[in-house]
Amino acid sequence: MNTITVDRSRPDAVYAQVAEQLRQLIASGALAAGTAIPSVRHLARDLGVSLNTVARAYRLLEAEGFLVIRDRAGVTVSAPAQEMDGEARDELVGDLRRVLARLRQAGMGAEELLTLVREEVDNLDAGSGGVGGVAG
Amino acid sequence: MNEEAAVVMGFFTFRVFLVGAIMVAFPRIARKGLLFGTYLGEEQAAGPARRRLLRTWDMGTALIMLVALIVGWSIGFSGRWIPGNFIGTAVLVTPFVPLYFWMHGKVRGLAPAVAMEPAGRSAASLQVDEGHGGGFALFALVVCLVASTTLIGYAIVSFRTMPGRIPTLANLWGYGDALTEKSLVSVVLIPAYNLVFAPFFAVMGLLVAQSKRSIRGGSEGGSTRAQDTFRVAVSHIFAAAGLFLCLFLAVASIDMIWIWQGRAESLSGIAIGGAAVATILVLGGGLFRIMWLGQGGARLETGSPDAPLTGGLADNARWILGVLYVDRTDPAIMVEARWGIGYTMNLGNRVAQVLLTVFAAALLGLALLTLAEIGVFA
Numbered sequence: 001m002n003t004i005t006v007d008r009s010r011p012d013a014v015y016a017q018v019a020e021q022l023r024q025l026i027a028s029g030a031l032a033a034g035t036a037i038p039s040v041r042h043l044a045r046d047l048g049v050s051l052n053t054v055a056r057a058y059r060l061l062e063a064e065g066f067l068v069i070r071d072r073a074g075v076t077v078s079a080p081a082q083e084m085d086g087e088a089r090d091e092l093v094g095d096l097r098r099v100l101a102r103l104r105q106a107g108m109g110a111e112e113l114l115t116l117v118r119e120e121v122d123n124l125d126a127g128s129g130g131v132g133g134v135a136g
Numbered sequence: 137m138n139e140e141a142a143v144v145m146g147f148f149t150f151r152v153f154l155v156g157a158i159m160v161a162f163p164r165i166a167r168k169g170l171l172f173g174t175y176l177g178e179e180q181a182a183g184p185a186r187r188r189l190l191r192t193w194d195m196g197t198a199l200i201m202l203v204a205l206i207v208g209w210s211i212g213f214s215g216r217w218i219p220g221n222f223i224g225t226a227v228l229v230t231p232f233v234p235l236y237f238w239m240h241g242k243v244r245g246l247a248p249a250v251a252m253e254p255a256g257r258s259a260a261s262l263q264v265d266e267g268h269g270g271g272f273a274l275f276a277l278v279v280c281l282v283a284s285t286t287l288i289g290y291a292i293v294s295f296r297t298m299p300g301r302i303p304t305l306a307n308l309w310g311y312g313d314a315l316t317e318k319s320l321v322s323v324v325l326i327p328a329y330n331l332v333f334a335p336f337f338a339v340m341g342l343l344v345a346q347s348k349r350s351i352r353g354g355s356e357g358g359s360t361r362a363q364d365t366f367r368v369a370v371s372h373i374f375a376a377a378g379l380f381l382c383l384f385l386a387v388a389s390i391d392m393i394w395i396w397q398g399r400a401e402s403l404s405g406i407a408i409g410g411a412a413v414a415t416i417l418v419l420g421g422g423l424f425r426i427m428w429l430g431q432g433g434a435r436l437e438t439g440s441p442d443a444p445l446t447g448g449l450a451d452n453a454r455w456i457l458g459v460l461y462v463d464r465t466d467p468a469i470m471v472e473a474r475w476g477i478g479y480t481m482n483l484g485n486r487v488a489q490v491l492l493t494v495f496a497a498a499l500l501g502l503a504l505l506t507l508a509e510i511g512v513f514a
Contacts, residue, residue, distance in 0.1 A: 049466075
């Protein structure tokens with residue numbers, strides 16, 4: 001059973017917290033492809049946040065290819081793409097470069113960077129959910 | 137004491153013991169961590185303070201029951217059994233309000249001493265909410281609306297065939313009482329009550345089926361399942377209450393029209409009695425079941441019962457006196473109650489405010505019409 005937690009006292013936006021936790025749960029396999037997740041209305045109600053907040057998180061994840069939103073069938077986790085088209089790949093590699101550059105600029109050494117990336121990949125493979133998701 | 141007085145006072149005595157038993161049960165069936173409408177945290181709410189407070193509550197309940205019985209029966213034995221029933225019931229119910237607030241205040245005094253979940257933090261299950269129970273409630277709503285509007289039509293159509301003076305009430309044995317000049321208002325009053333009250337219960341059933349799920353983290357889904365089971369049970373009890381009330385008032389409406397037309401002498405004892413017995417059995421059974429499940433399915437919760445409650449239930453800032461939930465930013469219309477059994481409305485929600493206003497206005501309108509019909513304003 002997966003749950004997500006939001007904390008309105010945190011500096012990052014609530015929609016970003018929702019999106020980040022769902023992203024981690026999907027990437028780690030805790031939420032398998034085809035799994036139905038609560039509608040915008042139900043998740044907003046249970047979390048006590050506005051409909052727009054959850055809708056914004058869902059739209060973001062839909063654009064990133066994590067969710068499929070259909071009016072009648074509801075919201076489901078999308079299957080991982082079999083192959084990535086060149087443009088999408090270039091965009092994501094660009095994102096990664098920017099993050100790596102920022103980490104380097106923040107003082108992280110090459111070895112430390114490699115360890116961090118390896119840990120994060122291991123987390124995904126182990127299906128631990130990484131940060132955010134409250135397993136339970 | 138005549139037979140009618142014995143029946144009324146017998147019901148009064150039963151009511152005293154029923155209310156007493158429910159009040160004793162309330163703090164014991166609450167979700168872990170909650171005590172008299174305040175979230176204290178799982179450890180603190182189960183500690184020695186809890187035992188002390190429960191003892192005080194039990195003694196207060198026993199005292200209230202005793203005083204209510206003495207007052208009710210004293211007035212009843214003096215021959216005034218109707219005032220005895222009403223005053224005894226008032227003496228039974230009213231003192232629980234200050235007693236609860238006193239207990240709530242004592243628990244609030246304990247709350248700042250413990251580490252509470254940060255305000256504004258909430259959790260939700262990613263299990264899809266099927267909204268079970270809503271189908272039955274929707275069925276009840278449709279039946280209640282169709283039946284009550286049909287009966288209003290039947291009363292209006294039958295108006296011409298009624299005599300000039302008709303009884304406005306029926307006594308305990310179902311015979312017409314309080315003759316007055318007939319009017320269109322008086323003949324549609326009972327089905328109009330049906331149109332307001334029965335659908336109200338069905339709508340409550342619908343809203344409960346879609347109520348917010350306040351879960352306990354780390355419970356392997358046990359908290360969500362427990363809450364869902366409880367929610368279905370409460371939704372069904374509201375829907376069943378709507379249907380039975382509709383049935384009861386529909387039978388009464390038809391019987392009263394037949395009495396007015398001279399086709400019957402009294403309300404149909406078998407129909408009314410049958411409806412009453414079925415109502416008591418079904419609603420009594422439903423009430424017993426939800427008490428057995430515990431508030432929010434507290435007795436079904438498995439996994440990690442010491443994990444903290446989440447969401448609105450754990451946030452003391454969103455609750456006034458532990459009974460009123462007010463949060464304008466929360467889109468939930470119905471939330472699990474902190475005190476007692478069942479659900480309560482989010483008074484900060486616009487839809488909840490509109491629903492309560494419409495119901496209160498309908499109730500006030502019916503009350504004024506009834507008082508006008510029995511000549512209070514004459």
